[in-house]
Amino acid sequence: xxxxxxxxxxxxxxxxxxxxxxxxxxxxxxxxxxxxxxxxxxxxxxxxxxxxxxxxxxxxxxxxxxxxxxxxxxxxxxxxxxxxxxxxxxxxxxxxxxxxxxxxxxxxxxxxxxxxxxxxxxxxxxxxxxxxxxxxxxxxxxxxxxxxxxxxxxxxxxxxxxxxxxxxxxxxxxxxxxxxxxxxxxxxxxxxxxxxxxxxxxxxxxxxxxxxxxxxxxxxxxxxxxxxxxxxxxxxxxxxxxxxxxxxxxxxxxxxxxxxxxxxxxxxxxxxxxxxxxxxxxxxxxxxxxxxxxxxxxxxxxxxxxxxxxxxxxxxxx
Numbered sequence: 001x002x003x004x005x006x007x008x009x010x011x012x013x014x015x016x017x018x019x020x021x022x023x024x025x026x027x028x029x030x031x032x033x034x035x036x037x038x039x040x041x042x043x044x045x046x047x048x049x050x051x052x053x054x055x056x057x058x059x060x061x062x063x064x065x066x067x068x069x070x071x072x073x074x075x076x077x078x079x080x081x082x083x084x085x086x087x088x089x090x091x092x093x094x095x096x097x098x099x100x101x102x103x104x105x106x107x108x109x110x111x112x113x114x115x116x117x118x119x120x121x122x123x124x125x126x127x128x129x130x131x132x133x134x135x136x137x138x139x140x141x142x143x144x145x146x147x148x149x150x151x152x153x154x155x156x157x158x159x160x161x162x163x164x165x166x167x168x169x170x171x172x173x174x175x176x177x178x179x180x181x182x183x184x185x186x187x188x189x190x191x192x193x194x195x196x197x198x199x200x201x202x203x204x205x206x207x208x209x210x211x212x213x214x215x216x217x218x219x220x221x222x223x224x225x226x227x228x229x230x231x232x233x234x235x236x237x238x239x240x241x242x243x244x245x246x247x248x249x250x251x252x253x254x255x256x257x258x259x260x261x262x263x264x265x266x267x268x269x270x271x272x273x274x275x276x277x278x279x280x281x282x283x284x285x286x287x288x289x290x291x292x293x294x295x296x297x298x299x300x301x302x303x304x305x306x307x308x309x310x311x312x313x314x315x316x317x318x
Contacts, residue, residue, distance in 0.1 A: 021290025117210035145222035146196035158186035195221035
């Protein structure tokens with residue numbers, strides 16, 4: 001199988017190992033990194049730079065906010081697969097993404113969508129979208145456990161996608177008030193050593209509907225992770241078990257109760273952090289997730305002809 005992958009120029013730092021695993025499993029992959037101007041006019045890019053007959057699959061891993069306006073062009077393509085790591089926000093009320101992803105894909109029922117949330121996958125499948133899930137992972141070259149002294153008791157791992165969530169803002173305000181020693185880290189990738197020095201990493205992604213790659217990066221770095229509970233089904237599908245390999249909370253008081261319990265039982269911190277590390281290493285390394293995605297890409301796909309039944313007076317398909 002020969003595959004064309006179009007991705008953002010800045011995605012290599014985030015998903016480099018994922019792409020390596022994908023390439024290894026597929027065998028023949030033409031990966032092209034597009035700038036914003038190229039992404040804004042994909043019809044022109046394809047006309048001048050892509051010979052579609054050479055490829056069995058075309059994978060789009062681009063900024064959803066840019067490509068969503070190019071539906072008419074995408075409706076002309078077959079064997080199309082979207083990687084959509086922001087699809088989990090489709091059900092987040094009050095955000096620009098609310099129901100925009102599902103609306104977009106439902107107009108192309110023959111395409112395949114690979115998302116990073118099992119709940120999103122199930123929601124999409126109920127809407128007859130051909131959705132599959134490959135959860136988030138971590139870069140094995142960057143994040144490993146260390147024997148360094150853990151002199152940072154509490155670190156908050158920031159997430160730009162949920163930073164405007166009111167519950168998250170309230171949680172962080174309370175966290176700073178009651179735990180003034182907390183370290184706020186908004187760029188984990190550039191400060192990996194801080195994770196290796198931290199005992200407890202907090203992820204407060206209220207309403208995200210999935211567990212971000214930073215959760216597993218922190219686990220792989222040897223931290224005990226305290227994370228907002230994204231729901232029983234999502235946690236179970238990912239393999240997370242509260243107070244066994246992660247500590248889950250629903251609100252700030254819940255967080256405080258569990259944090260106090262951990263301080264009174266320090267031996268549990270070591271046990272949970274080690275179980276979390278093993279989970280991350282076993283199930284969430286990016287190369288293995290790339291190989292998993294390759295299997296979904298290679299699976300038989302729906303045919304465009306089964307859905308496009310007419311042509312308008314101007315030649316456009318509907």
